[in-house]
Amino acid sequence: MTSTALSPQPPASWRRYFGFSTDAKVIGIQYIVVSFFFFLVAGLLAMIIRGELLTPAADLVDRTVYNGLYTMHGTIMLFLFIFPVLNGLNNLLIPTMIGAPDMAFPRLNTAAFWMVPVFGLLLIASFFVPSGPASAGWWSYPPVSLQNPLGHLISGEFLWVLAVALSGISSILGAVNFVTTILRMRAPGMGFFRMPVFCWTALAAQSLQLIGLPALTGGAVMLLMDLTLGTSFYRPEGGGDPVLYQHFFWFYSHPAVYVIILPVFGIFSELFPVYSRKPLFGYVYVALASFIIVGLGLIVWVHHMFPSGVAQWMRNLFMVTTMLIAVPTGVKVFAWLGTMWRGKIRLTTPMLFCIGGLFNFVFAGITGVMLATVPVDIHVSNTYFVVGHFHYVIYGAAVMGIFAAIYHWFPKFTGRMPYEGLGKLHFVLTFLGANLNFLPMHPLGLMGMPRRVSSYDPEFAFWNVLASLGAFLLGVSIIPFLLNMISSWVRGPRATHNPWNAIGLEWLLPSPPPEDNFGEHVPTVISPPYGYGKNEPLVEHQAEIERALTLAEATR
Amino acid sequence: MTTTPIPPATPNAAHGDGHHASHNLTGFIIFLCSESVIFLAFFSGYAILRRAALNWLPPGVEGLEWRMPLLNTIVLVSSSFMMVAAEHYKEKGKLWLFRGFWLLTMAMGAYFLYGQAVEWGGLKFGLTSGTFGATFYLLTGFHGLHVATGVLLMGLMLVKSFIPGNYNGGEEGVKATSLFWHFVDVIWIILFVLLYVWRT
Numbered sequence: 001m002t003s004t005a006l007s008p009q010p011p012a013s014w015r016r017y018f019g020f021s022t023d024a025k026v027i028g029i030q031y032i033v034v035s036f037f038f039f040l041v042a043g044l045l046a047m048i049i050r051g052e053l054l055t056p057a058a059d060l061v062d063r064t065v066y067n068g069l070y071t072m073h074g075t076i077m078l079f080l081f082i083f084p085v086l087n088g089l090n091n092l093l094i095p096t097m098i099g100a101p102d103m104a105f106p107r108l109n110t111a112a113f114w115m116v117p118v119f120g121l122l123l124i125a126s127f128f129v130p131s132g133p134a135s136a137g138w139w140s141y142p143p144v145s146l147q148n149p150l151g152h153l154i155s156g157e158f159l160w161v162l163a164v165a166l167s168g169i170s171s172i173l174g175a176v177n178f179v180t181t182i183l184r185m186r187a188p189g190m191g192f193f194r195m196p197v198f199c200w201t202a203l204a205a206q207s208l209q210l211i212g213l214p215a216l217t218g219g220a221v222m223l224l225m226d227l228t229l230g231t232s233f234y235r236p237e238g239g240g241d242p243v244l245y246q247h248f249f250w251f252y253s254h255p256a257v258y259v260i261i262l263p264v265f266g267i268f269s270e271l272f273p274v275y276s277r278k279p280l281f282g283y284v285y286v287a288l289a290s291f292i293i294v295g296l297g298l299i300v301w302v303h304h305m306f307p308s309g310v311a312q313w314m315r316n317l318f319m320v321t322t323m324l325i326a327v328p329t330g331v332k333v334f335a336w337l338g339t340m341w342r343g344k345i346r347l348t349t350p351m352l353f354c355i356g357g358l359f360n361f362v363f364a365g366i367t368g369v370m371l372a373t374v375p376v377d378i379h380v381s382n383t384y385f386v387v388g389h390f391h392y393v394i395y396g397a398a399v400m401g402i403f404a405a406i407y408h409w410f411p412k413f414t415g416r417m418p419y420e421g422l423g424k425l426h427f428v429l430t431f432l433g434a435n436l437n438f439l440p441m442h443p444l445g446l447m448g449m450p451r452r453v454s455s456y457d458p459e460f461a462f463w464n465v466l467a468s469l470g471a472f473l474l475g476v477s478i479i480p481f482l483l484n485m486i487s488s489w490v491r492g493p494r495a496t497h498n499p500w501n502a503i504g505l506e507w508l509l510p511s512p513p514p515e516d517n518f519g520e521h522v523p524t525v526i527s528p529p530y531g532y533g534k535n536e537p538l539v540e541h542q543a544e545i546e547r548a549l550t551l552a553e554a555t556r
Numbered sequence: 557m558t559t560t561p562i563p564p565a566t567p568n569a570a571h572g573d574g575h576h577a578s579h580n581l582t583g584f585i586i587f588l589c590s591e592s593v594i595f596l597a598f599f600s601g602y603a604i605l606r607r608a609a610l611n612w613l614p615p616g617v618e619g620l621e622w623r624m625p626l627l628n629t630i631v632l633v634s635s636s637f638m639m640v641a642a643e644h645y646k647e648k649g650k651l652w653l654f655r656g657f658w659l660l661t662m663a664m665g666a667y668f669l670y671g672q673a674v675e676w677g678g679l680k681f682g683l684t685s686g687t688f689g690a691t692f693y694l695l696t697g698f699h700g701l702h703v704a705t706g707v708l709l710m711g712l713m714l715v716k717s718f719i720p721g722n723y724n725g726g727e728e729g730v731k732a733t734s735l736f737w738h739f740v741d742v743i744w745i746i747l748f749v750l751l752y753v754w755r756t
Contacts, residue, residue: 104579172590180583210590218597222694231683231690233601239609239687244601251597 020114022106023515024091025413027113031088032406035081038120042076043475045069050437050471053464058455066454067135068156072123074138075160078256079167080120082398086263087112087174089405090202092413094178096506097196099187099523101516104180108173115170119163126159134160137452139249142234142242146226153228161224168217175206175213187505187518189525189539196504196529197286201266204290205259208297212252212259219248243308250301257393258297261361262290264401265332268354271408272336274502275351276343279530282335289328296325306377315374322372326365333362348500349423353404356431360396364389367442385445391438395474400430403481410488411495415512418492422484429477436470494556497549503531503538508545510552584732588739595743598695602750605687614685620692621675622752628671629748632703635664636741639734646723646730654723658714661737665707672700695747702740709733 016026017033049069052060061069091109095102103109126133133156136145140160148155182203186195222233223245232238234245265286273280280286302310302318336358345351367389370376380386403426410418440463449460456464498507505525509517523539531538539545606612613619642657676696681689713733716722723730 105583108583172587176583176586176590179586180579184579184582210586211593214590214593215597218594218601222601225683225690225694229683231694232687233605233690238684239605239611240690241605241608244604247604248597248601 020110022102022110024095024103024106024109025513025515027109028088028091028093029413030113031084031091031116034116034120035084035088038076038080038084040478041124042073042081043478045073045076046471047475049073050468052454053456054468056456056458056461056464061454063454064132064135067137067452068127068133070452071135071137071140071160072127072133075134075163076120076123077394078138079164080116080123082260082394083167083171084116085402086205086260087171089263089267089402089409090174090178090206092409093198093506094181094202095185096412096509096513096517097199097504098182098185098190099505099518099525100181100185101519103177104185105177108177112170112173112177115166119166119170122159122163122166126156126163129154129156129159131155139246139253140164140223141249142223142226142245143236145223146235148227155227157227158224161220161227165217165220165224168213168220171209171213175209178202178206179210187522187525187539190505193284193287194525194528195287196266197269197280197283197290198263198266200287201262201269201290204294205262208255208259208262208294211298212255215248216252219245222248243305243310246305246308247301250304251298254301254304255294255297258293260398261393262293264357264398265290265329267401267405267408268336268358269332270504271350271354271404272339273530273532274408274500275346275348275354276340277346277532278339278343279532279534280335281338281341282331283528283530285331286335289331292328293325296321296328300325303372303377306374307381319372319374323369326369329365333358333365348407349418349420349427350404350408350500352424352427353400353407353430356427357397357400357404360392360400360434364392364397367392380445382450383445384441384449384451387451388438388441388445391434391441396434396438400434403427403430406485408500409506410485411499412506412509412511412513414489414492415495416488416492417495417499418488419484422480426477426480426484429473429480433470433473433475433477437467437474438470440464440467440470494553496553497546504529505539508539508542508549510549578728581728581732585735588735592739592743595698595746598691598698599746599750602691602695605691606754609687611686612688614681614688617681617685617688620752621678624671624675625748625752628668628675629744631664631671632668632741632744635661635668636738638664639737643730643734651717651723655714655717658710658717662707662710662714665703665710665737669700669703669707672696672703692751695751699740699743699747702736702743706733706737706740709736 016023017030021027021030048061049066052058052066052069054060058066091103094100123133129152131148131150131152134140134145136147136157140157145157148157182195182199192200222231225231226234226240232240234240234242236242269280269286300318300322302314303322306315306318367385371380371386371389407418407423410416444460444463444467447460447463449456495511497509497511499511500507505518505523506513508523523541523545525539527536527538529538537543638657638661642654642661645651645653645657676693681692683689683693709729710733713730716727716729
């Protein structure tokens with residue numbers, strides 16, 4: 001009777017990827033593909049930035065153009081690459097991991113996705129307005145962001161605020177959907193403490209979106225009014241307070257880093273057990289630590305403003321809360337190391353990306369605690385030390401975790417195996433490139449090189465040349481990735497339902513899964529996740545389900 | 557009493573025809589929690605700017621007239637009770653009484669908006685009159701937008717009540733609208749205290 005749900009479906013038309021599909025798996029792939037388009041755009045901007053910084057003189061681009069380049073690089077990477085790619089993974093993984101047929105609100109899901117290309121094009125269009133793109137940095141601090149010398153209403157900054165507001169609406173719609181789905185649509189028997197850690201971290205991250213994002217939206221509305229209607233919320237000459245904007249901005253944008261890194265913790269927690277053949281060490285603590293990070297993450301934002309003229313008690317308080325964050329994250333790092341300890345480690349591409357990502361994350365964590373310390377922070381604030389720390393978190397840890405997830409779940413959602421050779425080449429280039437690019441930024445920052453400058457003192461030249469070479473290596477590293485994705489999707493070897501021998505509901509579905517996943521036959525979960533080496537079934541009738549899947553694969 | 561209830565822990569059975577209602581209400585409550593943070597941001601922004609201001613009131617402005625807004629407050633707060641009555645009659649299946657009280661709630665909401673417009677029309681300061689003017693119009697305007705949305709939602713639910721059998725249970729739009737209305741109401745009370753009651 002399960003044969004109807006488990007037999008491979010006739011291949012659906014590729015055209016569904018170009019329309020308003022409501023299937024979470026189609027939307028997930030749409031999110032990921034679109035986000036990688038913007039990744040290439042913002043990556044190209046990074047190449048130009050690093051090209052400019054090869055020499056101390058400002059010789060490649062004009063200074064004002066340079067301001068636009070780093071502003072758009074940061075904005076596009078965050079709002080059009082990282083968030084959408086993670087929402088793509090959420091769409092693919094949450095319903096299949098909890099055994100739901102789709103998201104709770106499929107049409108809302110479609111609407112949230114299609115806003116992404118719209119505000120993406122808005123941002124790119126800002127390169128072509130008379131005043132040029134926004135150039136106040138990705139944080140858009142007033143009073144710099146309120147300068148509008150040409151006086152046009154439709155300025156780059158105007159389009160920037162509009163795009164950020166749209167991105168916020170899209171993310172809120174997505175967050176409502178993900179949280180409702182996780183809370184209400186889990187398979188029978190899957191209590192919260194039988195839920196995969198990825199779902200825990202997604203729930204934590206999306207809760208942060210719901211709490212934090214409206215503050216940024218509120219702040220952005222006031223910025224837009226200052227910019228277009230002549231109000232003075234942030235204009236000191238009219239009684240306003242520019243630091244107020246910084247509070248609104250960082251109240252969301254610091255937790256935003258946890259929105260990014262929490263799902264990556266989820267990916268690590270899923271993948272280390274699979275490739276070490278051991279249960280996740282300290283599952284309950286790893287799951288709960290996500291919510292401790294949410295709670296603490298909401299009360300650390302002032303550490304971005306230590307030099308901005310905040311009261312001394314605020315500096316002390318937020319220094320302590322920021323350092324406390326290291327505790328729950330440390331719990332997680334220990335849990336992953338404990339998982340690998342004496343495991344049967346398989347160094348596949350996803351596992352390599354996880355280990356590399358974990359290495360970079362620990363490094364970023366150490367510089368993070370340094371930055372939390374008020375005296376250190378005041379010294380290195382607004383220098384390349386901050387840039388280096390941030391890129392270790394985002395590229396070194398988060399993007400590498402995302403690559404791990406893509407290689408790991410690629411066979412599930414495309415039905416094809418990615419090539420290991422190209423994958424390992426991609427890993428080596430990424431790991432070397434990221435470290436060569438971002439490590440030199442730390443000595444640069446300690447020496448005092450400020451961020452966001454197109455020319456610098458010749459004494460900084462050595463480390464800058466190294467960083468630029470690393471950046472170009474990162475640029476090259478994306479070529480084997482794209483080759484791998486395209487060619488293995490077109491003609492890669494067929495994937496079985498469980499090529500990595502992993503445990504989880506999604507691996508009890510055919511590859512690729514049918515549109516409604518398990519349909520009417522959602523299995524009942526009878527044991528905790530990550531039962532590696534325990535030889536107990538995850539769900540009722542597991543043997544029959546797997547036999548039917550294998551049979552269907554043999555006859556296709 | 558002999559029918560053993562199917563445990564609600566089988567959500568996969570609930571994805572069929574029209575049983576999304578419970579998801580809808582969950583999703584709407586989550587959205588409302590998130591929406592309240594925008595107001596929290598505006599409130600804290602207002603408090604910070606006001607406490608830091610040297611001259612909070614722009615020249616020529618004595619302060620805000622509070623009598624008309626107080627009347628508005630009374631109307632808005634009582635409208636929430638009318639709404640509770642409407643829901644009560646819906647539960648009892650008395651659809652015409654539901655419609656009557658529901659319409660009364662709508663009318664009180666519309667009166668609130670009218671009062672707000674009259675107040676705005678008589679003010680001697682504008683959006684650009686320092687942070688005092690800017691925060692005043694931002695807070696009342698953003699709240700007024702929510703009141704207008706609430707009235708529109710109520711109108712939609714009123715129209716839907718004429719679809720035969722639509723409100724025989726399972727329809728959660730009314731519950732969501734009423735939650736939204738109480739939310740808008742509570743926000744107004746905080747706003748009233750901040751804008752009209754708080755004296756420096």
